[in-house]
Amino acid sequence: MKENVILACNKAKEIDLVSFLSTLGYEPTKIKANQFWYFSPFRIERTPSFKINRIMNRWYDFGEGIGGSIIDFGIRYYHCSISEFINSYLGGRQVPYPDMGKIVQPFPKEPVLLVNSVRSLSTISLIKYLASRMISFEIARVYLKEVNYTNSGREFYGVGFQNNNGGWEIRSKHFKGSAAPKFLTHLSYGSDAIQVFEGFMDFLSFLQLNPATEKSRSYDFLILNSTTMISQAIPVLHTYHSVDLYLDNDPAGDRATGLIKLELPKAKDNRIRFAGYSDLNEYLCTQGIRTWTPP
Structure with a gap:
């Protein structure tokens, strides 16, 4: 099952995003080299803030500070799970795959x-x-x-x-x-329970609050390193019996938590443990070193 999900996601990510948006009725307002600019499909705006890099076949919304592959776009646009997007919204849709031989102009290099x-x-x-x-x-x-x-x-x-x-x-x-390359960090110690964090500072804060957990390695850990890594994280999380989430208390964290719980209803949102703080590290810095009992 996990392998089928990964294969379906990888196949979907090959679909040309520019052509896909065209089937939804969105056309670029400006094209500069391989950068295609749009009014954001996620809201009403006066200035285009949504960009597709056609060489990388990835999108980025500057208004919300989020981006990713066609999978990330689909679950955000349709408010659905990965499987629902692939099977219900993408399945059967006649969208061409990019002909990279025709895309010859290099994308302007940004500072590396x-x-x-x-x-x-x-x-x-x-x-x-x-x-x-x-x-x-x-x-x-x-x-x-x-x-x-x-x-x-x-x-x-x-x-x-x-x-x-x-x-x-x-x-x-x-x-x-x-x-680069941007990706998630999966620390596996053979447990059937996993703790999920948005960034490594929150992961280290969890260990600081749970010194016994750090010594015993009684949990596996997944650090997203970006909420745009949700589609890569879901297949990993499907392999665990218990999933505990410690994402940020902000709109991006709300969205990421919601998307994970949509795919894995068993996942537990633990942000109540640091309610009133933007993330787990802010809680740690404000409260000082104190220990927790893991959930």
Whole structure:
């Protein structure tokens, strides 16, 4: 079953997004190289803020700060599950696949963040930064690395959290960014229960609040690294008996939580545990170190 879902998603992601939007009645207001600009299909607006990169076949809505593949678009547009979108809304629709041979003009390159080297966490300023987020060195050194990277031609360093495709989430006091490829991080220890977080700071905050859990490895963990990774996360979560969600208390977190629960009604929304705070790390920073009993 899991394999069929993954195959169906991968096949759907090959469909040309520009052509798909055309079947819905949306045409670009402006085309610049391989960037296709639209009025957002998600709301009424005066200035186009929705873009498709036709080379990557991915969309991004600047008004909401979200984006992704055709799967992410479909479940957002139709307010449905992944399977419902593929079977009910995409099934049978005559949408062409992109002919990449005809798309010859390269997409204008944006500044690329390049990782130069990775080493164990040791720089005092980074350790102090983590301490300001209430993350202890003892926990940080297990899951984080010190990353030297180049951004727009200049060298920097930050704490790095690696995803399962080799990309990095990088943070420091003055920087928040990613080194491609963007993907989720699945930490598997053989449990049938999994804890889900939006970002690695919330994951580390959970461990800070649950030191016994960190030592026993009694749970598996999934860190999305972005709410646009929901379609990649769903097949993973389907393999677990118990799913606990700790996503952000904001519209993006609401949407991601809703989409996961639509696919997995058994998933438990645990945001009540840090109600009144934007995320688990803010709760930790405000309340100080205190322990929880896992649900």
